[in-house]
Amino acid sequence: MGDIYLGTVKKLVPGLNAAFIDLGYEKDAFLHYLDLGPQFKSLTKYSKFVQTNSKATSKLNKFNLEKDIPKDGKISQVLTKNQQILVQVVKEPISSKGPRLSCEISLAGRYIVLVPFSDVISVSKKITEKDERLRLTRLVTSIKPENFGVIIRTVAEGKDVAELDRDLRTLVKKWEDGFKALKTAKPRDLVIGELSRASSILRDMLNESFDTISIDSKESYDEIRNFIKTIAPDKEKIVKLHQGKVKLFEAAGIEKQLKTLFGKSVSLPGGGYLIIEHTEALHVIDVNSGNKSNAESDQENTALAVNLEAAKEIGRQLRLRDMGGIIVVDFIDMKKADNRRIVYEKMREEMKDDRAKFVILPLSKFGLMQITRQRVRPEMNISTLETCPTCNGTGKITASILVSDQLENNLEYIINKQNEKHIRIALHPYLHAYFTQGLMSRRVKWFFKYQRWIRMEKDTSLGITEFKFKNEQGEEIEIV
Numbered sequence: 001m002g003d004i005y006l007g008t009v010k011k012l013v014p015g016l017n018a019a020f021i022d023l024g025y026e027k028d029a030f031l032h033y034l035d036l037g038p039q040f041k042s043l044t045k046y047s048k049f050v051q052t053n054s055k056a057t058s059k060l061n062k063f064n065l066e067k068d069i070p071k072d073g074k075i076s077q078v079l080t081k082n083q084q085i086l087v088q089v090v091k092e093p094i095s096s097k098g099p100r101l102s103c104e105i106s107l108a109g110r111y112i113v114l115v116p117f118s119d120v121i122s123v124s125k126k127i128t129e130k131d132e133r134l135r136l137t138r139l140v141t142s143i144k145p146e147n148f149g150v151i152i153r154t155v156a157e158g159k160d161v162a163e164l165d166r167d168l169r170t171l172v173k174k175w176e177d178g179f180k181a182l183k184t185a186k187p188r189d190l191v192i193g194e195l196s197r198a199s200s201i202l203r204d205m206l207n208e209s210f211d212t213i214s215i216d217s218k219e220s221y222d223e224i225r226n227f228i229k230t231i232a233p234d235k236e237k238i239v240k241l242h243q244g245k246v247k248l249f250e251a252a253g254i255e256k257q258l259k260t261l262f263g264k265s266v267s268l269p270g271g272g273y274l275i276i277e278h279t280e281a282l283h284v285i286d287v288n289s290g291n292k293s294n295a296e297s298d299q300e301n302t303a304l305a306v307n308l309e310a311a312k313e314i315g316r317q318l319r320l321r322d323m324g325g326i327i328v329v330d331f332i333d334m335k336k337a338d339n340r341r342i343v344y345e346k347m348r349e350e351m352k353d354d355r356a357k358f359v360i361l362p363l364s365k366f367g368l369m370q371i372t373r374q375r376v377r378p379e380m381n382i383s384t385l386e387t388c389p390t391c392n393g394t395g396k397i398t399a400s401i402l403v404s405d406q407l408e409n410n411l412e413y414i415i416n417k418q419n420e421k422h423i424r425i426a427l428h429p430y431l432h433a434y435f436t437q438g439l440m441s442r443r444v445k446w447f448f449k450y451q452r453w454i455r456m457e458k459d460t461s462l463g464i465t466e467f468k469f470k471n472e473q474g475e476e477i478e479i480v
Contacts, residue, residue, distance in 0.1 A: 001092055002194030004105060004178065006047075008187045009083045017075050020098075021087055024188035027098030031087060033075045037104030038068035039117035040078060046117070047086050050182050058179035060147035065117060084187055094375065095280065107171045107192070110203050110231045111156035111164055112140065114171040118149030126154040139164055145172060155204075170230060196220070199227045204355070206232060213239045216248040245424065245474065246457050255460045261320060268313055272306040276317065282326035285314055289332060300339065303332040307343045315350030324356065324375020333367040344369070403465045404434065404442070410479055414469055415450055418479075422472035423452075426459040431467060 007021040010028050020028035037043070042065045050056045069078055079085070091100035107114040121140050123133045136152050139161045144150050156164060178192035185191055195203060198220060202213070206228070213228070215221040221241045229236045242248045249255045266274040268290075275286040287310040289302060314329060334340050340363040347360055347369065356374040363369050407425070414420050427435075435442040436456060446454050462468070469477040 001089055002108065002200075003190060004086060004088045004192040006182065006185045006187055006189050006191055007085055007087045007101070009079050009081055009085065012076055012079060012081060014074065014076055019075055019079050021085070021101055022188065023087070023089075023099065025093065025098060027093065027096075029087070029089070029099040029101045030097070031101040031103070033073060033078075034071075035090070035100075035102040035104070036069060036078065037102065038071075039065065040069050040103050041066035042117040043086055043103055043105065047084070047182065050179060051185070056179075056183070058176040059145065060116060061145065063147060065147065086182070086191065091375070106151070107174055108194075108200075108203070109153075109167040109171045110206075111153055111159055111167045112171070113151035113153065114168070114175065115149035115151065116175065117147060119147065120149040121152070122150075123152045124154040124156075127152070127157050132157060136164075140168075143168055148172075155207075167231070195227070196223065199224060202228065203231060206235065210235065211238060214242045214248060214252070215239065216242040245455070247459065247461075250457075250459055250461070259460065261317075266313060266317060268306070268309045270305065270309050272309060274310060274313060274317070276321075282328055283323050285317075285327065285329045287329065287331050300335060303334045304339045304342065307331045307334065307339075308346050311343055311346040312350050315347065315354070318351070318371075318373060319354060322356075322375075324373045327371040327373060329369040329371065331363060331367045331369060334363075340367075347371075403431070403467075407431075407435075407467050408442075410469065411446070411454070413479060414477060415452075418477070420469075420471060420477060421452075423477070424455045424457060424470040424472075424474075425467055426457050426462065426470060427467040428462050428464045429458045429460060430464055432456055432458045 005023045007023050007029065009019050010022045011020045013019065016032070017034075018030060018032040021031050023029050042063075045066055046060075046063060085103065086105065087101040087103055088105050089099050090102045093099050105116055121137055121144070123136055127133055127136070136156060140150050140152060143161065143165050150168075174192060181189070181191045194200065198215075202224065213224065215224060218241065221239065225236060225239045228239055242251070244251055247255070249258075264276060266276060268274065271290045273288050273290050275288065277284045277286075287307060289306045310329075310331065317323070318327065331343060334343070344360070344362045351358055351360065354373070358371060358373040361370045407427075411423070411425075414423060443454055443456065459468075469479075471477055
């Protein structure tokens with residue numbers, strides 16, 4: 001999302017008032033007339049000018065803007081087949097659908113969003129204080145280039161002109177780099193790339209509460225450190241490269257959390273639980289009381305208590321899984337209208353800080369709540385079911401106790417035949433305990449047998465009968 005491409009119009013569909021654009025993806029991208037933007041003619045005129053004129057410049061101050069296109073126009077009036085146009089991805093491919101596009105180009109920064117071919121300055125609605133809105137508008141008006149519009153983001157509240165100016169300069173530089181790429185671009189080429197997912201999260205969420213940012217990839221570490229140096233130089237020192245032998249997610253306990261968070265069933269603290277089902281058209285969440293029904297004196301109080309707990313967890317699950325589209329929640333039935341209103345308000349409270357746009361409808365008389373949540377990329381769905389590594393899903397395995405013999409045979413082969421000096425074994429915690437527990441554990445016996453200490457590390461991402469041999473550099477050892 002956010003990437004800007006030079007696309008080619010493959011097909012016009014007057015019935016939908018839309019066009020399908022070739023970006024090089026397996027499915028053509030969808031562009032509706034309403035997503036062309038009022039300044040579409042200015043954008044296409046500028047694109048052609050840049051590609052055909054060697055004296056073209058990235059500055060827009062001397063560029064004559066075209067008239068806005070009509071809001072009720074037809075796609076065939078402004079686009080022709082095989083025409084090349086500059087487009088931006090606003091929704092990633094989801095399920096059987098290709099990407100969704102817009103021609104209203106915008107470049108997002110930490111505090112502001114830069115909008116070429118516009119002169120409008122708008123301020124986030126979440127900044128409510130009148131004096132602050134006026135201050136920010138005046139500041140941005142004094143520093144923005146001509147023929148560039150600006151959207152001031154919520155996090156800009158209270159920031160001084162130096163911080164806003166630095167952010168603006170970064171975005172203008174990004175536009176200039178895109179201009180250079182456009183001069184030589186061919187159809188399907190990426191003209192301006194959005195930040196990586198990690199960098200875009202930090203751009204939007206980095207604040208004073210961050211005390212450490214741990215990264216386990218040298219490439220990502222260099223990228224993010226340079227990015228932090230640009231947007232928040234005082235925070236550069238908190239970026240750390242994880243160099244431990246144990247994987248970062250394992251060391252931080254995240255691997256285990258992922259296994260418990262993304263299952264079909266989600267437990268609630270008070271004994272209730274959620275069942276989350278996904279279909280092509282919508283997501284369905286069923287709220288169940290579990291053993292909570294024994295804890296309250298009457299059914300209505302039980303239902304209210306479980307529903308309030310469920311509302312809190314549902315708000316969290318929507319963000320964790322990035323669930324979008326239509327979500328239907330089947331709360332436990334409550335007879336009192338006041339209780340239904342309390343649950344509705346609780347749901348609104350839990351979702352108020354959600355960065356995606358959403359609409360929540362009050363509970364129906366059947367106890368159903370309908371939620372629509374902005375969906376711009378495929379839902380995060382981590383499968384927590386493990387295919388048996390021995391049977392590969394057939395349901396039949398050889399005796400599981402043989403895994404210890406297999407591991408020891410491989411170890412002996414690696415030491416004696418492949419002559420590996422420093423060996424580490426990554427394996428499931430159950431296997432780890434089997435080989436390491438006790439005064440005369442299997443590992444101690446290996447020490448006496450091979451005259452070397454074999455290091456073993458727990459890895460909950462592996463199946464219960466899986467193991468991996470690694471060398472001193474952490475690379476997996478192939479048995480040849």
